[in-house]
Amino acid sequence: MTDSPYDTRQPLSQNLKARLHVLGQPEERWSQLLLLALLAGLASGGAAVLLRHLVHLAFHALSEARHGVVAVLLPALGGVLGVAVVSKVFREPAGHGVPEVIRAVCRGGGLMRKRAMVSRWLGSLINVASGASAGLEGPTVYTGAAIGSAVGGLFHVDERRRSVLLACGLAGGISAIFNAPMTGMIFAMEVVLAEWSAFTIVPIVVASVGGTELSRLLLGDSASFLHGPFEMGPHDLALCVLLGLVAGLLSVLFVKGTRFFHHLSGRLSSNGLVPPAFFGLAVGTIGLLSPDAIGEGYDVAQSVIQDHLDLGTGLVVALLAAKLLASCLTLGSGSPGGIFAPSLVIGSLLGGAFARGLAALFPETGFAHPGSYALVGMAGLVAGVMQAPLTGIFLVLEVTRGYDVILPLMIVSVISLLVSRRFDRYSLYHWELAESGELLRPGTDQRVLAEIALRDVLDEDVTPVFSDMLLADFLVVLRSSKRNVFPVLESGTEEYVGMVNVAAAREILLDHELVRVTLVEEIMDTSLQPISADTSLTRAMRTFEEKGVWVLPVSDGERFLGIVSKSSLFDHYRRELNAQMPE
Amino acid sequence: MNHDQAADFLRVSRATLDRWLRQGLLAEAGPTLAGFDRQKLALWARRRGIVAKPVQQTAPRTPAHLLADAVERGAVGTFEKGGLDARSAIEAAMAALNLPSETKRVLLEATLDRERLASTGLGHGVAIPHPRHAHPELLEEAWISVLFLERPTDWAALDGQPVHTVLLLLSPNTTVHLQLLARIAFSLRTPGFDEFLRTRPTQAELVARLKDLTRQG
Numbered sequence: 001m002t003d004s005p006y007d008t009r010q011p012l013s014q015n016l017k018a019r020l021h022v023l024g025q026p027e028e029r030w031s032q033l034l035l036l037a038l039l040a041g042l043a044s045g046g047a048a049v050l051l052r053h054l055v056h057l058a059f060h061a062l063s064e065a066r067h068g069v070v071a072v073l074l075p076a077l078g079g080v081l082g083v084a085v086v087s088k089v090f091r092e093p094a095g096h097g098v099p100e101v102i103r104a105v106c107r108g109g110g111l112m113r114k115r116a117m118v119s120r121w122l123g124s125l126i127n128v129a130s131g132a133s134a135g136l137e138g139p140t141v142y143t144g145a146a147i148g149s150a151v152g153g154l155f156h157v158d159e160r161r162r163s164v165l166l167a168c169g170l171a172g173g174i175s176a177i178f179n180a181p182m183t184g185m186i187f188a189m190e191v192v193l194a195e196w197s198a199f200t201i202v203p204i205v206v207a208s209v210g211g212t213e214l215s216r217l218l219l220g221d222s223a224s225f226l227h228g229p230f231e232m233g234p235h236d237l238a239l240c241v242l243l244g245l246v247a248g249l250l251s252v253l254f255v256k257g258t259r260f261f262h263h264l265s266g267r268l269s270s271n272g273l274v275p276p277a278f279f280g281l282a283v284g285t286i287g288l289l290s291p292d293a294i295g296e297g298y299d300v301a302q303s304v305i306q307d308h309l310d311l312g313t314g315l316v317v318a319l320l321a322a323k324l325l326a327s328c329l330t331l332g333s334g335s336p337g338g339i340f341a342p343s344l345v346i347g348s349l350l351g352g353a354f355a356r357g358l359a360a361l362f363p364e365t366g367f368a369h370p371g372s373y374a375l376v377g378m379a380g381l382v383a384g385v386m387q388a389p390l391t392g393i394f395l396v397l398e399v400t401r402g403y404d405v406i407l408p409l410m411i412v413s414v415i416s417l418l419v420s421r422r423f424d425r426y427s428l429y430h431w432e433l434a435e436s437g438e439l440l441r442p443g444t445d446q447r448v449l450a451e452i453a454l455r456d457v458l459d460e461d462v463t464p465v466f467s468d469m470l471l472a473d474f475l476v477v478l479r480s481s482k483r484n485v486f487p488v489l490e491s492g493t494e495e496y497v498g499m500v501n502v503a504a505a506r507e508i509l510l511d512h513e514l515v516r517v518t519l520v521e522e523i524m525d526t527s528l529q530p531i532s533a534d535t536s537l538t539r540a541m542r543t544f545e546e547k548g549v550w551v552l553p554v555s556d557g558e559r560f561l562g563i564v565s566k567s568s569l570f571d572h573y574r575r576e577l578n579a580q581m582p583e
Numbered sequence: 584m585n586h587d588q589a590a591d592f593l594r595v596s597r598a599t600l601d602r603w604l605r606q607g608l609l610a611e612a613g614p615t616l617a618g619f620d621r622q623k624l625a626l627w628a629r630r631r632g633i634v635a636k637p638v639q640q641t642a643p644r645t646p647a648h649l650l651a652d653a654v655e656r657g658a659v660g661t662f663e664k665g666g667l668d669a670r671s672a673i674e675a676a677m678a679a680l681n682l683p684s685e686t687k688r689v690l691l692e693a694t695l696d697r698e699r700l701a702s703t704g705l706g707h708g709v710a711i712p713h714p715r716h717a718h719p720e721l722l723e724e725a726w727i728s729v730l731f732l733e734r735p736t737d738w739a740a741l742d743g744q745p746v747h748t749v750l751l752l753l754s755p756n757t758t759v760h761l762q763l764l765a766r767i768a769f770s771l772r773t774p775g776f777d778e779f780l781r782t783r784p785t786q787a788e789l790v791a792r793l794k795d796l797t798r799q800g
């Protein structure tokens with residue numbers, strides 16, 4: 001009972017207080033968590049709405065000046081400035097930041113730096129306003145998560161609650177920026193937390209409601225995209241299977257393209273400011289030729305949905321290609337900006353092109369309004385690029401309030417997901433983390449093994465024997481011990497030299513004559529090298545399996561520390577797993 | 584490989600393999616009615632972090648006549664002069680072996696080291712000196728040099744008896760050393776064996792007797 005937080009020798013009053021502090025009143029703990037969730041949702045919702053508003057103002061103010069050389073230079077300037085703000089001023093890693101948020105949940109106990117509340121907010125403001133082909137949602141996720149984490153830190157909540165508050169923050173931000181509470185909630189659960197339980201859902205719902213309501217108070221309650229009443233018939237539904245396949249392939253192209261430019265920028269220069277300058281110039285050039293291909297691009301998506309885009313099939317495809325290239329360049333350069341907006345815009349253009357193509361091929365057949373194909377394409381891209389089908393479905397559902405296309409939405413999302421998974425096991429958000437072994441979901445083997453330190457399972461209560469001991473003397477040690485395995489230390493230096501396995505040396509140990517002329521070092525097994533105390537348990541587990549042993553010696557380089565046995569590891573493993581299981 | 588071999592490869596029971604198949608966990612390993620493709624199964628195990636059975640490493644089998652062979656490889660002789668102490672007995676036993684002189688010098692040093700730590704007088708008038716630590720770099724096989732002493736000498740043995748037979752053991756590794764020790768102890772416990780040693784048999788006689796004992800044991 002060494003872990004008991006209260007001491008029975010303390011006076012009753014203090015004891016009671018400690019007891020209350022530890023157990024708490026369940027309602028009290030809930031109300032604190034929900035209040036903080038609301039706070040996180042409101043704060044990050046406010047930040048998101050402000051960001052979007054400022055970007056719109058700046059983008060439109062700058063479009064007056066978007067001619068000739070200025071138009072080419074602007075995105076480069078914005079990209080360089082954006083990266084400079086993030087990586088030089090705030091000294092934060094470049095990129096859209098969502099992987100860092102997931103890493104904070106998986107490995108950091110939901111801890112994010114306070115500066116993260118401002119860095120990408122400011123960086124993406126500059127970058128997207130200047131014309132970069134990226135969205136504000138990634139930075140909003142990052143900023144919101146940092147706000148949630150800070151709220152948790154301010155009130156000294158534990159790591160699990162801080163992780164949930166982090167998710168609340170980003171859910172509030174996404175909810176506010178799209179006026180879409182369910183999307184915020186689903187995104188936080190599906191992409192970031194991956195833990196579906198009352199403990200996570202309840203606070204996130206509160207935060208999403210808070211963020212959305214704030215957005216409605218400030219900007220009014222309207223769907224982000226207006227659309228007419230759309231009907232999709234059975235033949236449209238069948239065609240959506242095809243659209244889903246194309247959306248999946250396009251998602252893969254988007255992800256691969258972004259990764260390609262990312263690698264290219266790594267080889268271009270070690271200075272993080274060079275790639276956004278070069279790629280920014282390319283984006284600027286694209287913008288000069290096709291102004292609709294740059295910026296956040298929601299106006300474009302809007303006109304495709306309303307079928308106001310006065311372009312033929314070929315030109316829509318060209319615009320799609322330009323948008324795709326501009327987005328890959330922007331995101332690959334490491335400048336702060338999100339994947340959401342480009343995915344939606346590319347998806348809408350895909351739907352628009354698809355509908356135009358159909359109408360051109362089969363002029364007699366009556367197809368659904370091109371806008372409905374645009375909606376479906378949007379969901380397909382989001383599902384494929386983020387490998388988050390629920391987020392795709394709910395996002396399009398909410399930003400358009402278009403429940404009439406729910407069935408095609410669902411079909412296209414899952415088909416696109418399947419196609420995308422065929423090429424990449426992990427999404428753009430998770431890929432990097434999975435590569436480095438940091439994608440650790442609660443209740444999984446990797447997470448459990450990663451949380452337990454080797455020192456936790458280290459058995460220091462072992463009786464080391466010395467190499468020059470006679471077996472007769474060793475038998476005395478053996479008799480007073482329950483163990484079968486004894487580490488052997490060199491007498492004098494106390495360095496680990498081997499391990500005596502009683503079972504393997506049974507014949508000698510039972511010979512009353514041999515034990516008096518044989519030394520411990522003559523029966524020990526020297527083939528087991530000690531593992532370091534910093535070894536990860538995943539690694540230690542592999543060593544157990546590869547060597548086919550039950551016990552491994554542990555040292556800190558010079559000094560023998562103890563042994564770690566498979567059985568005690570399994571014991572800890574079970575306990576840790578049970579403790580981590582969602583309630 | 585068939586299902587039994589696959590279970591063995593994954594180091595699980597056949598029942599576990601069947602359950603995994605039933606639960607669809609092995610779907611990505613491409614199971615067929617006949618069994619599995621080894622390569623695919625190995626990849627599947629790797630992705631899941633399951634350590635599959637390494638390629639069979641056949642453990643070197645202990646030759647039946649380990650002790651007799653070592654004696655045959657080594658030497659058997661009698662030291663006839665009197666007044667011999669343990670150290671010079673070890674030196675003489677080492678000198679009788681057909682090994683490079685540099686090897687013998689190193690092993691002699693190590694044997695005397697070992698003797699300083701604790702006596703190797705086993706009782707029954709027999710001592711089993713041997714070098715400290717195994718010397719796989721010097722020896723590929725076990726060597727034994729048997730030296731009968733005309734005049735038994737004190738070896739600080741367990742039973743206090745003076746030693747009349749010295750068995751110098753040179754083993755390439757710990758496993759062989761332990762096997763040799765166990766067989767020597769077994770031989771000495773055989774009724775009549777120490778009397779046999781007192782007759783100072785020739786190398787051929789001793790080897791034959793040891794082979795005979797192995798058959799019994």
